[in-house]
Amino acid sequence: MSQKVxxxxxxSPTGPLHIGGVRTALFNYLFAKKNNGDFLLRIEDTDQNRYxxxxxxxxxxxxxxxxxxxxxxxxxxxxxxxxxxxxRKALYKQYADALIESGNAYYAFDTAEALDNHRKDHExxxxxxxxxxxxxxxxxxxxxxxxxxxxxxxxxxxxxVIRFKSPENETLYLNDIVRGSIQVDSxxxxxxxxxxxxxMPTYHLANIVDDHLMKxxxxxxxxxxxxxxxxxxxxxxxxxxxAPQFAHLPLILKPTGNGKLSKRxxxxxxxxxxxxxxxxxxGDVFSGYRxxxxxxxxxxxxxxxxxxxxxxxxxxxxxxxxxxxxxxGRVNKAGAKFDPEKTKWFQNQYLQRIDNAQLASxxxxxxxxxxxETSLNLxxxxxxxxxxxxxxxxxxxxxxxxxxxxxxxxxxxxxxAFKPETPELLQVVISKLKNAETFxxxxxxTEVKGWITSEKIGFGKVMMPLRLALVGEMKGPEVFDILEIxxxxxxxxxxxxxxxxxxxx
Numbered sequence: 001m002s003q004k005v006x007x008x009x010x011x012s013p014t015g016p017l018h019i020g021g022v023r024t025a026l027f028n029y030l031f032a033k034k035n036n037g038d039f040l041l042r043i044e045d046t047d048q049n050r051y052x053x054x055x056x057x058x059x060x061x062x063x064x065x066x067x068x069x070x071x072x073x074x075x076x077x078x079x080x081x082x083x084x085x086x087x088r089k090a091l092y093k094q095y096a097d098a099l100i101e102s103g104n105a106y107y108a109f110d111t112a113e114a115l116d117n118h119r120k121d122h123e124x125x126x127x128x129x130x131x132x133x134x135x136x137x138x139x140x141x142x143x144x145x146x147x148x149x150x151x152x153x154x155x156x157x158x159x160x161v162i163r164f165k166s167p168e169n170e171t172l173y174l175n176d177i178v179r180g181s182i183q184v185d186s187x188x189x190x191x192x193x194x195x196x197x198x199x200m201p202t203y204h205l206a207n208i209v210d211d212h213l214m215k216x217x218x219x220x221x222x223x224x225x226x227x228x229x230x231x232x233x234x235x236x237x238x239x240x241x242x243a244p245q246f247a248h249l250p251l252i253l254k255p256t257g258n259g260k261l262s263k264r265x266x267x268x269x270x271x272x273x274x275x276x277x278x279x280x281x282x283g284d285v286f287s288g289y290r291x292x293x294x295x296x297x298x299x300x301x302x303x304x305x306x307x308x309x310x311x312x313x314x315x316x317x318x319x320x321x322x323x324x325x326x327x328x329g330r331v332n333k334a335g336a337k338f339d340p341e342k343t344k345w346f347q348n349q350y351l352q353r354i355d356n357a358q359l360a361s362x363x364x365x366x367x368x369x370x371x372x373e374t375s376l377n378l379x380x381x382x383x384x385x386x387x388x389x390x391x392x393x394x395x396x397x398x399x400x401x402x403x404x405x406x407x408x409x410x411x412x413x414x415x416x417a418f419k420p421e422t423p424e425l426l427q428v429v430i431s432k433l434k435n436a437e438t439f440x441x442x443x444x445x446t447e448v449k450g451w452i453t454s455e456k457i458g459f460g461k462v463m464m465p466l467r468l469a470l471v472g473e474m475k476g477p478e479v480f481d482i483l484e485i486x487x488x489x490x491x492x493x494x495x496x497x498x499x500x501x502x503x504x505x
Contacts, residue, residue, distance in 0.1 A: 003215075003217055004036075004037055004038065004215075004217070005031070005032060005035040005036070005037025005038070005217050005218060006032075006037055006038045006040065006214065006215050006216050006217050006218075007028040007031055007032050007037065007038070007039055007040065007216065007217070007218050007219075007220055008028065008039075008040040008041070008042050008211065008214060008216050008219075009021075009024060009025040009028050009029075009039070009040070009041055009042070009063075009070070010041075010042040010043075010044050010207070010210075010221075011025075011043070011044065011059055012043075012044045012045065012047065012050065013043055013045050013051055013052060013055035013056040013059065014047075014050045014051065014052055014055060015052050015055055015263075015278070016055070016058055016263075016274045016276070016278035016286060016288075017058060017059050017062050017274065017275060018261075018263055018273055018274065019252065019261075019272075019273050019274065019275065019303065019338075020222060020251075020252045020260075020261065021222075022062065022066065022275050022299075022303060023249065023252065023303045023306055023307070024220065024221060024222055024249060025063060025068060026066070026068055026300060026303050026304060027220050027249060027304075027308070027326075027328075027331070028220045029068040030304070030322055030323055030326040031218065031220060031326060031328060032071075033323045034323050034324070034326050034327075037217070038071045038072060038078075039068075039070050039071050039072075040070060040071065040072045040073055040078075040080075040083070040214060040216070041059070041060070041063070041070035041072070041073030041074065041076075041083060042073065042083050042084075042085070042210060042214070043056050043059075043073075043074060043083060043084045043085065043086075044085050044203070044206070044207070045084055045085055045086045046085045046086060046089075046200055046201065046203070046206055048086070056074065056084075058276060058278065060073075060074070060075075061276060062275040062276050065275060065276065065290055065296050066275060066296045066299060066300055067296055067297075067300070067319060068300070068319075080213060080214040080215065085206050085210065088206070088210065089199070089200065091209060091213075092195065092200075092201035092205055092206055092209055093195070093199065095205065095209050095239070096162045096194055096195040096201065096205060098239070099162070099164070099194070099238055099239070100142075100162065102238065103165070104164065104165055104238035105162050105163060105164050105165055105194060105238075106136075106141050106142045106143050106162070106163055106165055106191075107141060107142040107150055107153075107154070107160045107161075107162060107163075108131075108139070108140065108141040108142075108160060108161050108162070108163045108191075108193075109140045109141060109145075109153055109158055109159070109160050110131075110139055110140045110141070111159075114140065115129075115131070118135075118139075130188075130190045131163070131190050131191050132166055132187075132189060132190045132191050133166065133167075133168040133187065133191075134187075136163075136165075136191060141163070143165075159197040160197050161193045161194075161195065161196055161197060162193070162194050162195035163191040163192065163193055163194065164191055164192050164194050164204075164231065164234070164235065164238075165191060166186055166189040166190065166191050166192075166231070166234065167186045167234070168186065168187060169186065169187060170185075170186035171183055171184070171185060171186070172184040172185075172186055172230050172233065172234070174229055174230060174233055174246075175245075175246070176226075176229070176246050176247060176248055177218075177245055177246065177247035177328045177329065177331075178247045178248055178249065178250075178328065178331045178332075178333060179226075179248060179333055182229070184229075184230040186230070186234075189230055189231065189234075192204055192231055204228065204231055204232065204235065205235070207232070208232055208235045208236065208239075211244060212236075212239070212241050216244050217244050217245065218244055218245045218246075218247065218328075219232075219244050219245070219246050219247070220247045220249065220328070221246075221247075221248060221249065222248065222249055222251070223248050223249060223250055223251050224251075225248060226248045229246060229248070232246075247328045247331065249307055249331060250307040250331070250332055250333060250334055250335050250336050251335040251336070252306055252307070252335070252336050252338055253335040253336065253337045253338060254269075254337075254338065255269065255337060255338055255339060255340060257335075257337045260335075261273060261338050263286070266286070266287065267286060267287065269340070270340070271287075271340040271343065272286075272287040272288050272289045272292055272294075273286075274286055274287070274288045274289070275288055275289050275290065275299065276288040276289070276290050276291070277290070277291040292391075293347075293391035293392055293393050294343075294347050294391075295347060295350045295351065295354075297318070297319070297350050298343075298346040298347040298349070298350040298351075299343075299346075300319060300322070301315075301316065301317055301322070301346050301350070302342065302343045302346045304317065304322050304326075305342075306336040306338065307331055307332050307335075307336040308326070308330055308331045308332070309330060309332070310325045310330065311330060315346075316346075316349055316350075316353075344390055347390050347391065348389075348390040351386060351389055351390060351391070351392075352386060352387070354386075356379045356382055356383045356386075357379055359382045359386060359392070359395075360378035360379045360381070360382050362392050363378055363381070363382055363392055363395050363396075364378055366392050366393065366395070366396060367396075367403070370396070372403050372404075374402075374403050376402060376403070376485060376486075377485075380481075380484075380485055381395075381399060381402055381485055382395060384399070384477040384478075384481050384482075384485070385398045385399045385477065398475070398476070399476070401470070401471045401472055401473075401476060401482075402482075402485060402486065405490075405493070405494060405497070406468075406469070406470075406471065406472030406494065406497070406498075407472075408472065409468055409472055409473075409498070409501070410468070410472065410473045410474065413464075413468050413473060413474045414468065416464065417464035417465040417467075417468045417474075418465055418468070418498075418501075418502050418505075419461070419465075421461070422461075422465045422499075422502055423499045423502050423503055425457065425461060425462050425465070426462075426465060426466065426469065426495050426498060426499050427499065428451065429448060429462065429466060429495060430492055430495050430496065430499075432444075432447045432448055432451060433483070433488060433491055433492055433495075434488070434492065436488070439483075439484060439487065439488045440484055441478065441480040441481045441483065441484040442480075444480045444483050444484065445480040448462070448480075463479060465498065466479055466495070467479050467482075468498065469494050469495045469497070469498030469499075470482050470483070470486065470491065470494050470495070
């Protein structure tokens with residue numbers, strides 16, 4: 001029986017979640033669901049100096065907003081918890097000790113000052129200092145000291161680290177699902193620190209131990225971890241554990257394509273790089289996709305296409321369709337250029353697809369936030385306006401006149417539309433509206449246009465001032481649709497106001 005697929009997203013709670021991290025979470029989620037597997041969240045918070053209050057909650061809220069929740073993690077305990085590394089501290093020492101026992105690691109007592117001197121000495125000779133096979137037998141560690149000396153140093157409380165003993169003269173053959181076969185010369189690897197004398201593991205040891213204990217089958221992570229792949233595979237080998245399969249995702253690049261998209265690029269360039277808004281302790285506010293009015297489905301669809309493509313022309317994918325289509329083999333090696341305009345395109349596409357009742361509900365929430373009260377049925381309003389909208393806020397910009405009677409009229413349009421004969425013509429329109437049997441756009445159009453045609457009046461002489469009377473500007477959807485939504489009483493009141501305004505001039 002094949003092993004159940006288990007993947008993890010393992011962010012550090014050092015601030016808001018960058019969309020590069022969100023994309024990593026999404027690809028893990030899609031891969032897990034495609035393979036009927038588990039998606040875990042592990043909080044890698046061993047570096048308490050960089051811990052930021054609220055960051056863990058932010059990560060969880062972002063995943064939930066995007067509808068890619070984890071199956072196991074904090075507050076969703078499975079059999080492999082706890083899911084915060086800070087709560088797993090007691091675990092790691094035994095594994096560091098096991099590596100010493102097996103000869104795959106050693107104690108190193110070199111002071112920071114001594115290592116700095118070595119570094120400067122190498123630089124003066126035009127070389128780079130690497131702590132590994134070529135100099136470890138000349139340095140202050142348990143490979144050069146007797147067991148008694150090593151034990152004495154530890155018992156005396158002398159600071160030490162535990163370093164991995166990287167192999168000499170080996171060619172490592174590694175495999176990456178995205179990048180294919182990779183060869184690494186073990187002689188260029190340094191003897192990485194795995195455990196510090198303060199009792200805390202480094203990222204490398206904690207990461208491997210946790211992935212093994214959590215039964216992770218596939219490690220899907222950002223390209224920045226590719227240089228660590230050789231060490232991680234060697235650690236699995238040293239523990240005699242089966243390594244998971246690895247897939248390193250391409251970088252997300254700035255819109256210019258020049259360098260990695262950073263946390264500050266978005267606010268500099270006018271688009272969010274975080275899923276949710278984030279306020280720093282000093283009061284700086286970074287914009288988020290949610291607060292900027294993006295739909296979570298649009299953000300997910302956009303992120304899926306940053307470094308992956310389905311191999312077809314299809315661009316709009318529901319979450320279920322993404323799960324169905326997703327394959328790690330179709331992830332690109334090259335960096336993915338972030339395109340803010342394409343993000344807006346996805347948003348526009350999703351807004352057009354929203355059911356009018358659902359969109360009306362979102363628009364109602366928007367109006368409530370603005371303290372705009374209305375008795376109008378919002379479904380026909382959004383149906384009329386949505387075609388030209390990308391965000392829910394655009395519905396307000398295009399249709400605020402539905403909720404606010406014009407107090408003034410656009411001066412340029414007024415000069416063009418309001419003529420001496422206009423009040424008389426509008427009075428006829430008022431009588432048509434009063435006498436209309438059914439107050440529908442279709443019926444009103446027949447009545448008013450029929451009268452204009454039979455009296456041989458220019459359409460512009462009636463339709464322009466009518467629109468201006470209802471809207472206050474020369475904008476908005478079809479006039480008769482506006483009349484139907486406003487209703488008989490409100491429509492007549494607005495036209496009467498315009499007539500009174502023209503007569504006062």
